Amino acid sequence: MTAGPIYDRVALIGLGLIASSMAHAMRAARLAGHIAGHARTAETRAAARELFCDSVHGTAAAAAEGADLVVLCVPVGAMGEVAGAIAPALKPGATVTDVGSVKRAVIAAVAPHIPPGVHFVPGHPLAGTEHSGPRAGFATLFRNRWCILTPEPGTDPAAVARLRALWAAMGSNVDEMDADHHDLVLAVTSHTPHLIAYTMVGVADDLGRVTDSEVIKYSAAGFRDFTRIAASDPTMWRDVFLNNRDATLEILGRFTEELFALQRAIRMGDGPHLHAYFTRTRAIRRGIIEAGQDTDAPDFGRAKAGT
Amino acid sequence: MTAGPIYDRVALIGLGLIASSMAHAMRAARLAGHIAGHARTAETRAAARELFCDSVHGTAAAAAEGADLVVLCVPVGAMGEVAGAIAPALKPGATVTDVGSVKRAVIAAVAPHIPPGVHFVPGHPLAGTEHSGPRAGFATLFRNRWCILTPEPGTDPAAVARLRALWAAMGSNVDEMDADHHDLVLAVTSHTPHLIAYTMVGVADDLGRVTDSEVIKYSAAGFRDFTRIAASDPTMWRDVFLNNRDATLEILGRFTEELFALQRAIRMGDGPHLHAYFTRTRAIRRGIIEAGQDTDAPDFGRAKAGT
Numbered sequence: 001m002t003a004g005p006i007y008d009r010v011a012l013i014g015l016g017l018i019a020s021s022m023a024h025a026m027r028a029a030r031l032a033g034h035i036a037g038h039a040r041t042a043e044t045r046a047a048a049r050e051l052f053c054d055s056v057h058g059t060a061a062a063a064a065e066g067a068d069l070v071v072l073c074v075p076v077g078a079m080g081e082v083a084g085a086i087a088p089a090l091k092p093g094a095t096v097t098d099v100g101s102v103k104r105a106v107i108a109a110v111a112p113h114i115p116p117g118v119h120f121v122p123g124h125p126l127a128g129t130e131h132s133g134p135r136a137g138f139a140t141l142f143r144n145r146w147c148i149l150t151p152e153p154g155t156d157p158a159a160v161a162r163l164r165a166l167w168a169a170m171g172s173n174v175d176e177m178d179a180d181h182h183d184l185v186l187a188v189t190s191h192t193p194h195l196i197a198y199t200m201v202g203v204a205d206d207l208g209r210v211t212d213s214e215v216i217k218y219s220a221a222g223f224r225d226f227t228r229i230a231a232s233d234p235t236m237w238r239d240v241f242l243n244n245r246d247a248t249l250e251i252l253g254r255f256t257e258e259l260f261a262l263q264r265a266i267r268m269g270d271g272p273h274l275h276a277y278f279t280r281t282r283a284i285r286r287g288i289i290e291a292g293q294d295t296d297a298p299d300f301g302r303a304k305a306g307t
Numbered sequence: 308m309t310a311g312p313i314y315d316r317v318a319l320i321g322l323g324l325i326a327s328s329m330a331h332a333m334r335a336a337r338l339a340g341h342i343a344g345h346a347r348t349a350e351t352r353a354a355a356r357e358l359f360c361d362s363v364h365g366t367a368a369a370a371a372e373g374a375d376l377v378v379l380c381v382p383v384g385a386m387g388e389v390a391g392a393i394a395p396a397l398k399p400g401a402t403v404t405d406v407g408s409v410k411r412a413v414i415a416a417v418a419p420h421i422p423p424g425v426h427f428v429p430g431h432p433l434a435g436t437e438h439s440g441p442r443a444g445f446a447t448l449f450r451n452r453w454c455i456l457t458p459e460p461g462t463d464p465a466a467v468a469r470l471r472a473l474w475a476a477m478g479s480n481v482d483e484m485d486a487d488h489h490d491l492v493l494a495v496t497s498h499t500p501h502l503i504a505y506t507m508v509g510v511a512d513d514l515g516r517v518t519d520s521e522v523i524k525y526s527a528a529g530f531r532d533f534t535r536i537a538a539s540d541p542t543m544w545r546d547v548f549l550n551n552r553d554a555t556l557e558i559l560g561r562f563t564e565e566l567f568a569l570q571r572a573i574r575m576g577d578g579p580h581l582h583a584y585f586t587r588t589r590a591i592r593r594g595i596i597e598a599g600q601d602t603d604a605p606d607f608g609r610a611k612a613g614t
Binding site for chain 2: 077126130145146148175185186188189190191192193194195196197198199200201202203204205206207213214215216217218219220222223224225226227228229230231232234235237238239241242245248249251252254255256258259262263266267269271274275277278279280281282283284285286287288
């Protein structure tokens with residue numbers, strides 16, 4: 001897709017599923033001259049050295065030093081601290097981006113640390129699996145998935161274009177939008193569905209009368225894929241909800257309202273209400289299929305490692 | 308799997324996804340000497356004649372006449388009426404079964420119509436796809452899926468064993484349990500998850516500020532598979548909720564309680580509560596994988612046609 005590397009030196013701060021997948025994707029298409037990495041634990045650093053990093057560093061600042069692109073791949077709640085740690089090491093003209101699932105809170109935490117002459121282009125690849133850690137990554141994770149960039153007004157267009165080119169070369173479709181709008185859209189399409197799935201799994205787990213083994217045995221009847229979501233990384237999701245609080249609470253409020261209306265229809269035996277509701281929701285499904293956003297292996301947006 | 312047909316003549320009343328899949332499965336393994344069918348519309352009858360029925364009849368009674376096994380494959384709310392219609396045509400010694408997703412209400416509606424000397428063995432194959440109708444069926448739909456039978460105490464063991472043999476020969480794992488217990492287990496593993504998915508899709512559909520196209524575009528982030536559920540047959544699901552009201556409302560009550568606790572944790576910024584909850588739900592996921600009830604293509608329990 002490109003003649004040479006898009007960035008000479010890329011630093012990945014935090015080396016979990018997303019960072020390791022980016023590294024594999026960049027290596028596969030030769031998009032980075034050198035991939036530096038940092039993670040907190042020695043175990044993760046060792047895995048990254050073995051699997052996908054050209055150099056691994058004991059501090060975030062050391063990894064970021066001299067990098068043309070620094071990608072913050074830590075949980076949303078840790079972004080501000082990491083940004084503060086790397087700030088003194090950032091090269092003039094470098095770009096800092098992130099892969100957090102929430103954008104307004106990340107901008108608030110990170111932007112104040114970005115020195116003049118360094119570009120900050122927040123990003124969010126809509127990709128993942130239920131697996132986490134440096135051994136979970138694979139080069140095709142981003143293929144045909146969206147990556148949303150949310151640069152603030154006044155951001156250098158060349159820096160944005162270069163980052164877009166990187167994501168496109170890793171297989172993503174790239175979009176740009178306002179950070180607040182991103183957070184609302186994701187509250188609907190991702191954050192609230194995840195919270196609901198976590199809740200449903202918690203309820204099943206609590207039910208003494210229906211034993212665990214039965215819930216598991218008959219899980220293919222609908223419950224199963226809720227559990228897939230509910231196996232996602234707890235720290236990442238804690239931070240998502242704490243940092244996209246307002247939008248999530250707003251969508252949850254709408255959800256509860258609708259759920260109560262349906263619950264009331266069940267209690268009152270209002271068949272026409274239920275039938276009309278269930279008919280209406282078919283249309284949006286058709287739209288998703290027409291838009292090519294479903295495949296034969298639907299998986300809550302998570303491709304499987306190795307496929 | 309068997310040397311000859313398990314039933315000489317099988318009648319399928321209602322010719323949608325489940326009936327057509329049963330017919331394909333029975334034909335593939337030669338489990339029935341003759342497959343008779345009835346559906347309300349001429350269009351469905353024509354499709355069944357073309358695709359999988361040996362004879363197609365204008366009334367349910369005509370289809371059931373002389374059958375060794377009559378399978379009621381109509382929505383739960385229509386079971387009683389159909390049972391009344393076929394009762395006079397039932398052959399002594401025949402078995403009547405059904406495939407409804409709710410069992411106690413079906414027993415209440417059907418059992419009073421069953422003549423002496425005819426066996427009634429309620430059943431529920433935990434299988435389906437988002438597609439419906441006589442052209443949606445395929446022979447492997449039931450493979451490695453559970454089929455739950457809920458015979459009342461005193462049911463002829465030979466009749467139950469023969470029906471078990473049929474489901475096993477179509478690829479199912481077969482279980483027996485009390486009808487009330489079935490309804491509670493399914494409220495947890497299927498009915499409540501479906502209602503929640505319908506609700507979430509309805510909420511997204513309602514949001515004017517987040518346009519439909521955005522919801523659809525970014526649906527792979529989690530929302531997408533909720534829409535798959537919410538494309539299921541509206542009549543079938545209306546009848547499920549109306550007929551498994553108490554168990555569904557009980558589980559919904561638990562769900563709402565848990566959801567409110569998580570919502571409150573988000574509002575109060577209680578990270579430890581969220582993290583602990585999200586960690587706990589991982590265990591149940593591991594149980595499902597260990598039980599072999601998830602595959603590389605999770606799909607809310609629905610295999611795809613043709614796979």
